[in-house]
Amino acid sequence: MILVYVADGCPFCELLLADLQKRRVSFVAVNLSREPERIGELARWTFERAVPVVVDHERCSVGFRGKSTELAALGL
Template identity: 35%
Template sequence: MVTLYQLEGCPYCELVADRLDELDVEYDSVWVEGLHSKRNEVKRISGQRQVPVIVDEDRGITMAESERIVDYLDATYA
């Protein structure tokens, strides 16, 4: 299962969500707080507070940065 940590209105998050949809990858969305200081769950998962972050539990991958995530999704699910 893939989990996407994202922020409402974040274009980088939308890029990743759109790619997940295009590749027909089933995923759960976790909507995070707008304030960086409130993103403790993202920090706990990834070591930083930026979004988007994906967690691909089946493959043991946790990754941030939209461009890297899209490249990973293309290489893994395309």
């Protein structure tokens, strides 16, 4: 199972989640808009402050198809 950090208003987050659901990939989504106290967890995986972030075991990737949204642009 993978961990996915997303936020409301991020079009790339929506695309990623739809893609994962379409491919029936098991994942746990952390919505930073609803749980802003978890933003600090991102520093464990990446220094970037952007979503979506996908954590698969010890690997981390930022963005979906090369695009991401800065947290500041989402008011976070």
